[in-house]
Amino acid sequence: MSERIQGSLVAIVTPMEKSGALDLARFDQLVEWHIESGTDAIVVVGTTGESATLCATEHCVLVAHCVAVVNQRVPVIAGTGSNSTQEALEFTQSAKDYGADAALLVTPYYTRPSQEGLYQHFKLLAESVDIPQILYNVPGRTACDLHIDTVERLAQLENVVGIKDATGDLQRGRELIKRCGDKLAIYSGEDGIARELILAGADGTISVTANVAPALMAKMCAAALAGDQDEAEKLDAALAMLHRNLFLEANPVPVKWALAQMGLISPGIRLPLVELSAEFHVQVLQALEAAGIPIPAAA
Secondary structure, eight states, X not given: OOSXXXXXXXXOOOOBOTTSOBXXXXXXXXXXXXXXXXXXXXXXXXXXXXXXXXXXXXXXXXXXXXXXXXXXSSOEEXXXXXXXXXXXHHHHHHHHHTTOSEEEEEOOOSSOOOXXXXXHHHHHHHHHSOXXXXXXXXXXXXXXXXXXXXXXXXXXXXXXXXXXXXXXXXXXXXXXXXXXXXXXXXXXXXXXXXXXXXXXXXXXXXXXXXXXXXXXXXXXXXXXXXTOHHHHHHHHHHHHHHHHHTTSSSTTHHHHXXXXXXXXXXXXXXXXXXXXXXXXXXXXXXXXXXXXXXXXXXX
């Protein structure tokens, strides 16, 4: 990956049948829709792609399948993180073998390592697998926070090329840009602050909202990258309700329900996740309407 990936990077969902089986035909349709809509990169089997409930074989199959379907039209970034360093190593090597352009590595969840443990974890991965690697910090879901001092240390490693910051803290994101932006691509992991972070110098967003509004997200990110604050604000205003309402329950529950209402996937989702609670249906439909997204009459 000789150049930074910028813009709207979709954290793509994994379509499933009602039974929970992978629906690769629907996945292919989503990929084509994203490419046609201007999405800048596909992030496959990230947390939005239900990586936590996929078996190892399914995980690797999805990466290989995505790379084949995309066929070098946009970059493919494979989610390869784990709370097990050995498993993360195996997933990252597999992603390289299957031709992914980069790997996205979430901090080890549940184990709650020290900052030195985090450094050694990511250092081993970077030195073991020759593929560009993007760190992913989402303490709200992992109970593990990758401190900026540790990010600075990791930025010295050749294969560490970026970070997805999903802390939701705009000031922290700005500090990341100030201290690491010359060495790392900085991506917002929080749709609600993506516009402001890009205008402050970030490279883009790894987005949940882009699953349902790919063209609008791509245009908003392009405007922000160009420094056109007014246009970016105008486009983001239509997305603001989606940024909020797609997180009324645990991701990816609301976004998969929204895509099902749009007729793009079936409602399939894997336990322990279940379909969106009825009490939130109206809010998600209102958010889709605010973004100008049509819902088929049969939905």
